[in-house]
Amino acid sequence: MEDLVLVAREGKIATVTINRPNQLNALNGATIAALSSTMVELESDDDVRVIILTGSGEKSFVAGADIKEFANYSVEEGKELARKGHETLFNLIENLKKPVIAAVNGFALGGGLELAMSCHVRVASDNARMGLPEVSLGVIPGYGGTQRLPQLVGKGKAMEMIMTAGMIKADDALQWGLVNYVVSQDQLMEKCVEIASKTVANSGVAIATAMKAVNAGFQTGVNGFEAEIDAFGEAFGTDEFSEGTTAFIEKRKPEFK
Numbered sequence: 055m056e057d058l059v060l061v062a063r064e065g066k067i068a069t070v071t072i073n074r075p076n077q078l079n080a081l082n083g084a085t086i087a088a089l090s091s092t093m094v095e096l097e098s099d100d101d102v103r104v105i106i107l108t109g110s111g112e113k114s115f116v117a118g119a120d121i122k123e124f125a126n127y128s129v130e131e132g133k134e135l136a137r138k139g140h141e142t143l144f145n146l147i148e149n150l151k152k153p154v155i156a157a158v159n160g161f162a163l164g165g166g167l168e169l170a171m172s173c174h175v176r177v178a179s180d181n182a183r184m185g186l187p188e189v190s191l192g193v194i195p196g197y198g199g200t201q202r203l204p205q206l207v208g209k210g211k212a213m214e215m216i217m218t219a220g221m222i223k224a225d226d227a228l229q230w231g232l233v234n235y236v237v238s239q240d241q242l243m244e245k246c247v248e249i250a251s252k253t254v255a256n257s258g259v260a261i262a263t264a265m266k267a268v269n270a271g272f273q274t275g276v277n278g279f280e281a282e283i284d285a286f287g288e289a290f291g292t293d294e295f296s297e298g299t300t301a302f303i304e305k306r307k308p309e310f311k
Contacts, residue, residue, distance in 0.1 A: 058088040060110070061096070066103040067250045068096050069243075071110050078117035079109035081165045085120075090142045097150055103258050104250040105150075107173060108157035109166075112239055115158045115182070116166025121191065136196035139165075144198045147172040149269060151262040153253055157246045158182045158233065163221070168197040171206060174265060175249060176233040178224040179242045184232065185221035205272055207232050257294040257310045 060071040070092055072079040079085075096102050109115040124135055147154050147169075156173035162184045170176050170184075178184075186199045194200060195216065204212040207230040215222065224236045237245045253261065267285045271278025289295050294310050301308035 058085045059092050061092060063102065064247075066101065066254045067106065067247060068099075068102045068104075069106045069108065070096070071108055072116060073110045075109075075111040075113075077120070078114035078161060079111075079166070080117050080120045081169070082120035082123050086139060086143050090146060093143075093146055093150060093154075097152055103152060103254045105152055105154045106157055106243070106246045106250060107147075107154055107169075108159055108243070108246075112159060112179075112181075114161040114166070115156070116163075116169055117161045118164030118166055118187070119197075132193075132196075139197045144168060144172040148174075148198075148202075149266070151265075152258070153250075153261060153265065155246045155249055157242050158184070158224075159239065159242055161221075163187055164195070164199075165197050168195060168199045168202065171202040171232075172198060177235045177237065177242060177245050177249070178227060178233040179239040180224050180236055181239060182224040182227070182233075182236075183221040184224075184227050185219065186216050187219040187221075189216060190219040203232075206230075257292075257298060257308075259292050259294045259310075260289060260298075263289060 058073055060073050062069045062071070070089070072085060072089065074080060074085060093105070096105055124132070127135060153175065154173040156170040156176045158170050158176055158178040160179065160182055162170050162182060164187055167184050167186055186195045186203065188195050188199070200216065203215065207215070211230050222230075224233065227233045228236045235245055263285045267278065267282045270276045270281035297310060298308045
């Protein structure tokens with residue numbers, strides 16, 4: 055049996071590839087579990103600073119969840135499916151201490167788009183198609199789609215995408231703010247590596263803290279400005295702050311550990 059998830063390392067960048075090309079990389083329970091354990095492992099790997107997440111082949115990032123797995127679920131089983139998905143993978147990625155860049159190479163539908171939206175940056179190939187088709191199956195997005203999509207594209211566009219269950223093209227996704235860049239298929243990984251390389255040069259501790267502060271602003275009952283103030287102050291007590299400021303004063307490049 056082939057591995058559901060492949061990992062390649064180059065320098066401080068790890069590329070994670072969902073490896074179910076014959077199923078357009080659809081997310082089943084086993085794949086979600088494999089992705090989750092891979093992300094946890096990479097987060098604790100000091101040699102990895104940035105993660106790029108993509109799907110195998112050129113047709114699909116992730117074409118959705120594996121519907122056959124849950125077609126006969128009960129109400130309680132449905133709730134548990136969504137809850138477990140949030141905790142195991144989607145919230146895990148969003149709150150990871152290392153940046154995750156989604157290389158959206160083709161279809162990103164349903165759980166696939168929700169997976170891309172849980173990442174910190176999204177780059178799409180020009181053949182990418184994105185959408186949340188769940189209402190056409192009599193269900194709703196259950197892996198964060200009703201929450202993260204409005205954060206990225208606004209309430210009105212999110213309502214339209216969810217209600218129509220339609221796919222949008224990469225250029226529309228760029229215009230709406232759903233993705234950061236659109237490039238040709240053969241330039242997709244190159245663009246992701248470019249962003250990752252710029253990120254690697256900076257303080258990993260500061261980046262992790264900044265991402266946590268940004269996420270705080272989207273949490274109910276949390277004051278994002280207060281979270282930023284606390285995180286900003288705490289940065290002054292880190293070795294990386296000392297190195298960064300010393301390097302600036304000495305007019306040299308910092309060497310972050």
